[in-house]
Amino acid sequence: MSFPKEFLWGAATSAFQYEGAYLEDGKGWTVADERCKAKRDIQADSSVASDGYHHLEQDVSLMKELGLKSYRFSISWARIYPDGEGTINSEGVAYYKKLIDLLVENHIEPVVTLLHFDIPWALVEKYEGFVSRRCIDLYDNYCRTCFKLFGNKVNYWLTINEQNVMVMMHDMLGLKKDDPQLSKKLVQCDYNMYLASAKAIITCHKMYPNAHIGPCVSYPTFYPETCHPDDVALAYDIQDMMAFAPMETYVYGTINPMVMNKWIKEDTVPNILEEDDSILKEGTADYLGVNWYCTQTVSATSRNGSFNIGIDVDIKKNPYLEYGQWNWSYDPRALKMALKECYVRFKKPIMICENGWSELEELCDGKVHDIKRVQYLHDHIEQMQKALDEGVNLIGYQHWSFVDILSSSQGFDKRYGLIFVDRDNFNIKECQRIKKDSFYYYRNVIENNGL
Template sequence: MAKFPENFLWGASSSAFQIEGAWDEDGKGKTVADYNSFKRSHLQADSKVASDFYHRYQEDIKLMKELGLKIYRFSISWARIIPDGDGEINQKGIDFYNKVIDCLIEHGIMPVVTLYHFDLPYALVEKYNGWEARDCVYAFERYAKVCFQAFGDRVKYWQVHNEQNLMIRVDERMNINESDPWKADKIRAQMDYHMFVAHALAVNACHELVQDGKVGPAVSSTCTYPSTNKPEDVWAAKMNDWFKTNYCLDMHYTGEYPGYYMRYLEERNIVPIMEEGDKALLKSAKMDYIALNYYRTLSVSYLPVDEQNPIGSRVFPTNQVDFDQYGYFKHDKNPHLEASEYGAQIDPMGLRMVLNEYYQRYRLPLIVTENGLGTADVLTEDKKVHDDYRIDYLRDHIQACALAIEDGVELFGYSPWAVMDILSSHQGFKKRYGFIYIDRDDHDLKNLERIKKDSYDWYKHVIETNGGAL
């Protein structure tokens, strides 16, 4: 039987642009996420309505209460608080999040807040090309302080950036439009560095402004297996983990790039511009915990350089997230794992491994802030969703959490993705993750009715029994 601490924080997660809707209501500005969703609006749903949480938050929080959630992990939209990113504060935006936070607390649910989840105010792209400019760092620091001052009396757990380590690999999310790979990587490296500086400023501001505040990053975790036991492939697997996640956590923890990553930046001639005083700042910002998002594992082999492809140059075989890198790694399919219909290989053991890896490496408390199965659920004629496949997925991953706790990992919460069906960046409402079905299609809003799936009742029982009902 799975065993969890008495005070274990069972929750569920979402993000602003994927759930709120009301994309330009009450003074909110356009975001990069809005801009990108509108480009695909002829093919799928966009962020204009999403799940309509903005207008239905009271109804939705009642459903969260009935589910038994101890925490709700959600993000604040920067452009709802400061529509152009660095200008006037929008009081109506602050009012909305105050109402959400108060409603959660009234229903006995602890708010856990992410400051930035893929939705940079688009005005900052137009002014500075976003994170490429140092101005964006200080705009973010100001925004973070506004949030800490407005909500910090009630919100004690904060995440700064959601999946910086993954976000930086997706040109669309970073608004990188450079066709030359070297120039694109140079811009990417500078943006990544500026986000590290912004993270440090926000961590220090949280500790200064929020009494008993806890703050840290939410990373996209990476667990990679070697495709063979050849030493080169074993090394490639380690490098894939290090390049895609561990370098980021190391930067947050130590305040400086690890040696292998600095060597890569130098090999590619893309070392970012660093200002005097940055090193001390980065070292001063101490994260209190690590939030991690986990969906899959990867398998790689060594990719040697050749005449056309120097060391460190990259190739994107299917998508930008799983890039191959010459002199380091090449992705392969793992024949020992099944995959979801969207290609993510399902591997609960990998979750146990990353929890152990990060705890042994950093000795900081951990919380899982995303983990789930995205698929095309079917609503029956009698308005039921029989998602046994999701129950199986979550059961196996929760058991992996229990085993990690037995291993000695200090895991204090599990908040899967997602509390309800929300807008998927590239699959709209075809790809559903939620415990609650939102009755809408990509281009037909229907009535947006909230319908409990079978997984809702199952997870409710898991929470009631503190994991004993797995």
């Protein structure tokens, strides 16, 4: 089976990793900016990033040259509402309107993420962010504004990027590590973000019934190190809790009973109101956005049957796999397995929203020969086609990333782009765009619809 004619071949970025201009034209400070600022002495921050804010026309021209059918990007909440609430920032609106207009004019489908790790910092200072239910309503108001401003030209929306990762990392939510109530606050944020996502979906369906909207979930695949029952059970439990339990809430509007049992045992049950059940059930996803990169191999080191994730888990290197510079495995066959398992469980269309290979890279005679990324693309696209052959409803592929972008953990050392951005951590230069070998390979893939 070939890829469908309407398949959304795309590439992706996120606002804080790509735009820069972090306090320009009225934009407010965000949690992502705060996290980057804390690492400013050792790597690049979000102040310039890939300077996408000032390379808008050039980058869309490159997208057209690449042949993209879609482009996944995020709107920065703080560029629309600098304080997360209050007065709309007209200059921020103008930037995203220009971007979306350029995409549509060039027949590139916008795929818009409404929140990608960058909660407005003012909401953290005022309400502790999503610890407070007030943030649910403010997020709904922000989403309503985006739908009103851009909904006539956007058919695909994503509510929250990798909520399942955010709730494992206190600083992504603006919370303090030494807070004695941290565990309970993390759970409350998790629950409140489910409600926020559901309310955004309800609002979108009312305003634009033909639009498609869903979450974006981090979806790693876990292997047991051995066939020891403890290892097998651990791998199953981690994947179930980390990926499938969140998907269940997004798709069915229910909290997984294993998750609720965990909250009860740990005395972290969030504040739940009577009307929440109907909100979750009404605000269910039209499709699933999944971010899938690699597999992880785990071992229950204690062998005591107690799987306290994050404490008793050992991440092991799989001797049958190749690893990159940041110890991420190269395992394309697992992508087909992951897509099949996700589709069989939830029967929802799937869009791969992130998938890519990172390298330390530099220019060589004005070029970047990223042979490994070309191989990665080839092998993973081949597995996508096999998943389609076996019945998976896969609607799009957003390669991570379009250009080299800021990594919040490794700055500009860790490069994923199809296009090289000529800067490093501390020498910004002019952020010149240089097409890598993978750009030309992916262009050929798109021209031939994956064949």
